[in-house]
Amino acid sequence: MTSATIDTDARRHWMGVLAKSSPARLAQLWTDLDGLPGWSHLRRPEVGLVMVRGRMGGDGGPFNMGEMTVTRCSVRVDGGAVGHAWVAGRSSTHAEMAALADALLQMPGWHQVVADAVVAPLARQLAEDRARAGRQAAATRVDFFTMVRGED
Amino acid sequence: MYVAVKGGEKAIDNAHALMAQGRRGAESVPELSLEQISGQLSLAVERVMTEGSVYDRDLAALALKQAQGDAVEAIFLLRAYRTTLPRFGSSQPVETGSMAIRRRISAAFKDLPGGQVLGPTYDYTHRLLDFALAAEGGARAPVAENPEPVEAAMPRVTDVLGHQGLIEPSGEGAEVPGDLTRQPLNFPAGRDLRLQNLARADEGFVLALAYSSQRGYGNTHPFAGEIRMGEVAVELVPEELGFAIEIGEITLTECQMVNQFKGSKTVPPQFTRGYGLSFGHCERKAMAMALVDRSLRAEDLGELVSNPAQDQEFVLYHSDNVEASGFVQHLKLPHYVDFQSELEMIRRLRRENAEAAQ
Numbered sequence: 086m087t088s089a090t091i092d093t094d095a096r097r098h099w100m101g102v103l104a105k106s107s108p109a110r111l112a113q114l115w116t117d118l119d120g121l122p123g124w125s126h127l128r129r130p131e132v133g134l135v136m137v138r139g140r141m142g143g144d145g146g147p148f149n150m151g152e153m154t155v156t157r158c159s160v161r162v163d164g165g166a167v168g169h170a171w172v173a174g175r176s177s178t179h180a181e182m183a184a185l186a187d188a189l190l191q192m193p194g195w196h197q198v199v200a201d202a203v204v205a206p207l208a209r210q211l212a213e214d215r216a217r218a219g220r221q222a223a224a225t226r227v228d229f230f231t232m233v234r235g236e237d
Numbered sequence: 238m239y240v241a242v243k244g245g246e247k248a249i250d251n252a253h254a255l256m257a258q259g260r261r262g263a264e265s266v267p268e269l270s271l272e273q274i275s276g277q278l279s280l281a282v283e284r285v286m287t288e289g290s291v292y293d294r295d296l297a298a299l300a301l302k303q304a305q306g307d308a309v310e311a312i313f314l315l316r317a318y319r320t321t322l323p324r325f326g327s328s329q330p331v332e333t334g335s336m337a338i339r340r341r342i343s344a345a346f347k348d349l350p351g352g353q354v355l356g357p358t359y360d361y362t363h364r365l366l367d368f369a370l371a372a373e374g375g376a377r378a379p380v381a382e383n384p385e386p387v388e389a390a391m392p393r394v395t396d397v398l399g400h401q402g403l404i405e406p407s408g409e410g411a412e413v414p415g416d417l418t419r420q421p422l423n424f425p426a427g428r429d430l431r432l433q434n435l436a437r438a439d440e441g442f443v444l445a446l447a448y449s450s451q452r453g454y455g456n457t458h459p460f461a462g463e464i465r466m467g468e469v470a471v472e473l474v475p476e477e478l479g480f481a482i483e484i485g486e487i488t489l490t491e492c493q494m495v496n497q498f499k500g501s502k503t504v505p506p507q508f509t510r511g512y513g514l515s516f517g518h519c520e521r522k523a524m525a526m527a528l529v530d531r532s533l534r535a536e537d538l539g540e541l542v543s544n545p546a547q548d549q550e551f552v553l554y555h556s557d558n559v560e561a562s563g564f565v566q567h568l569k570l571p572h573y574v575d576f577q578s579e580l581e582m583i584r585r586l587r588r589e590n591a592e593a594a595q
Contacts, residue, residue, distance in 0.1 A: 093480050101470070101483030134319065135473055135484065136327040137292065138414065139436075141428055142512045143393055143491060146410020147330040148429040149418075150436050150514060153292035153471065155325055155484055169477055171325075173485025174293065215337055215468075219386025222339045222467075225355040226387070229347060 091191055099190055099204045100183070104172040106207040108179035114203045115182050122195075124185055127159040127167060130177035156180040166191040260305045274298040283488070283517025284308055288558065289315030290418075290437040292487050292516050309439070309558045316559050329472040329481055333491045333514075335390045336467040340518075343394050344461040345495055351391035356466060357518070394463040395493045395510065404495065404508040424550055431533050431553065432526075436514060438556035440522045446546040447528035454544040455532045459511065462495035466518050490515045494527035498538065509538060 103111065134152040141148055157171045158180035168188025170180045186203055189195035261268065275282055275298040285297040289312045296315060304310035340356025343349050355361075369375045398404040414429035422430065435443060450457045468488055472481040492513035500506035511531025513523035532546035545551050555561060 097480065097482055104482070104484050105470070105486050131323075133323040133325040134291070135325050135471070136416070137471055137487065138328050138330040139333070139432070139514045140330045140407070141410055141432060142407030142510045143333050143395060143493060144399075145407025146414065146429065147412070148410070148414045148432040149327070149416045150331075150433065151287065151290040151292065151516060152319065152324070153485070153487060154296065154322070157325065157475070159477070169475060171473060171475055171482065171484045173471065173487070175295070216386050217382070218337065218339055218468075220382040220384070221380055222354050222356055223383035223385060223387045224381035225340075226383075227353040227355065 096187070096190070098208075099200070100170070100187055102204055102208045102211065103170065103183040103186055105211055108174075108176045108182075110207065110210060111179060111182050111203070114206055117202060118198070121185075121189075122165060123163040124160050124165075124188065125163070127161050128157065130156050130158040130180045132156050132175045132177075158184040160184045160188055162188045162192065165189075260303075269302060271295055271298040271302065274301055278306075280518060281306070281308060283515075283519055284440060284522070285311045285315060287516040287519050287522060288312045288437055288439060289319070291315050291319050309562055313559050313562065326473060326475075328484075329474070331469045331471060331487075331489065333465065333469060333489060334393055334396065336465055336469050336489065336491075337389075338387050338391055338465060338467045340466040341391060341463065342461075342465075343463045345463075346394060346397075349392075349394060349397065351388050354387055391465075393465075393493060395495070398462075398495070398508060402505075402507070405498070405504075405510060407510065407512075422553060424553075425536065426549055426553060428530075428534070428537075431549065432512065432514070432530060434553045434556055435526045435529055438526070439558035439561065440519070440525070442556050442558070442561075443525040443529055444521060446532070446552060447525035450528055450532045450544070450546040455546045456535070456540060456544075457494070457511070457528055457531050458497040459494040459528055459531065460496075461524065462493040464490070464492045464520060464524065466490040466520065488517050490518050490520050490523045492520070492523040492527040494524070494531055496531050501539075509534070 133155060135155045136152050137150050138147045139150040140146065153173060154175050155171055155173055156175055156177060156179065157169070158177070159167065159169045160181065161167045162185070166188045168184040168186065168191065170183035170187060172180050172183050186199055189199045190204070275294045278301065281301055282294055282297045285300055285308060286292050286294070288308075289297060289300065291297075296318060297311070300311035300314040300318075301308070303314060338351070338354055338356075340358065341351065341354045343353065347353070395404055399406065408428075410427070410429055415427060415433070417430055417433055422434070426434075449455065451459070466488070468486045470483045470486050473484050474481045494511035494513070496509045496511055498507055498509040509531065511527040511529075511534070513526030513530065515523045515526070529546055529552065532544070533549055533552060535542050535547040536549075540547075542548060
């Protein structure tokens with residue numbers, strides 16, 4: 086697999102999952118991976134800000150709402166792919182692990198290992214958290230009923 | 238004559254140490270952790286993120302701890318920290334229409350697709366102090382779960398009205414919005430800049446202005462068309478990739494105020510919009526912002542500008558609590574020489590008056 090043949094949607098998916106997951110959970114799954122190849126930084130983890138834009142009226146033109154902290158990092162696996170990460174927050178290790186995972190996921194020998202051992206469980210966790218919040222919200226949905234007044 | 242006076246270093250050091258002692262409180266009580274502040278004072282943390290204009294729960298919790306819970310001081314700390322970080326870029330506009338809903342209510346439509354989802358709210362409480370909370374480790378009611386979660390995406394009330402042409406469209410605006418952290422504010426300011434200003438504005442100030450517009454100092458006839466709170470993904474296009482990726486999720490509160498508008502010869506009668514958006518769950522702020530946004534649109538909509546909440550310069554120049562607090566509190570700094578000159582002036586005037594009377 087070369088970078089030209091990598092499915093952009095697949096890469097968008099794993100990069101999103103890696104960014105949205107908790108750094109602690111990612112680190113936990115990471116320790117289960119054996120025999121990781123050597124790698125080096127192309128860009129050391131760097132903390133900065135991204136301006137979050139909203140839309141006027143929710144669906145109109147953009148406006149600058151406020152910033153969020155973001156950490157970015159790029160790595161190169163020895164003799165292999167280059168991986169990038171942009172993750173919310175200020176965790177260098179989160180960005181580093183996400184960048185390394187992005188690189189490995191682009192390498193045929195590693196793709197399935199990292200997809201199964203890291204991305205899949207993280208995606209499952211995110212989906213479970215989202216579903217639980219959704220079920221809790223659903224329990225607060227109002228069921229309106231009409232009071233019957235008068236006779237019959 | 239200007240006389241430079243130095244001194245007070247020792248007094249300042251000791252004053253700071255005294256403040257640190259006050260911040261710590263009794264040593265016999267465990268110190269607050271950032272996790273405790275972030276988890277248990279979450280609405281304070283979210284206000285600091287909103288007005289500090291940086292979404293980072295840990296930083297906001299630290300700022301609150303350092304400021305002994307003083308929200309405005311914590312906001313100042315966060316704003317100051319923000320200036321030390323580089324700006325990597327801007328996100329794609331967040332899509333609140335695909336928000337993962339945790340709360341969504343409408344005061345305009347009872348039966349709307351997706352329904353009225355109350356979520357976590359203080360509404361309908363009796364505002365009686367709950368002394369059970371004074372005792373630690375008390376049991377709380379279990380959180381109920383429905384078998385099915387809420388819909389993945391719920392239409393906005395304004396979308397429903399928009400499909401029927403009953404509310405004005407939001408308008409496109411510039412592709413690259415103005416940024417008041419990069420350019421000085423000029424008047425008249427576009428709605429993009431007004432919304433940016435209001436988003437980081439002091440909640441108390443915006444709330445009071447919104448209230449004034451409701452009481453008659455303005456011309457809003459609002460309905461809370463919709464308030465929604467939940468998580469949205471933030472997307473960005475890194476230069477090295479050339480396509481959008483999600484970099485995280487943030488909690489937002491959005492308020493759509495639906496207001497009256499009579500229409501004109503060219504425009505049929507339709508509702509107008511006021512928009513509010515905050516980081517976290519800052520519902521009062523989002524609602525007040527939506528009212529003030531609508532008030533500030535008076536000129537655009539051909540209405541008479543005659544009240545404070547409609548006056549762009551008045552609102553936008555006085556809404557920032559870091560600037561306001563700085564200018565008010567600078568009066569504490571030594572003005573010895575200024576005051577001395579006024580003192581001499583008043584003495585001279587009195588002397589001259591006395592001499593004239595003789």
